[in-house]
Amino acid sequence: MYLLGLSLILLALKYFAIGPVAQWPWWWIAVPFGLTAAWWSWADWSGYTKRKTIEKENAKKNARIARDRARLGLTSPRKPKK
Template sequence: MYLLGLSLILLAMKYFEVGPIANWPWWWIAVPFGLTAVWWTWADWSGYTKRKVMEKENAKKNARIQRDRDRLGLNIHRKKNK
């Protein structure tokens, strides 16, 4: 997402001719867009995106379970018998 933000900022700076970026060739502006596409392709192919979504969902689920246990007073720590 950071690469996409950088790409859009560079595009706006080139389009509105701001600073030294106005003198850069257009292909320099297109490079971050290409890197963004490569990153998203790799993230989807490798399962990185799905894994991050699952981690976030599990964290929310565990927080909800813990909150409900606290509200019900079931969060008593007991020693396990061995």
């Protein structure tokens, strides 16, 4: 998402002719968009996106379970397994 944000900022700077970006050729503005597309393609192909989604869901689930156990008074210190 950071790369997409950078791409959009550069596009706006070029379009409105602000600063030194106004003098850059258009293909320099298009490069970050291409890198963004490449990143998203790689992330989907490699399973990175799915893993991150599963990690977030598991963290929410574990937090919810811990919160519910605390509300029910089921939190007791356990002996670590050896």
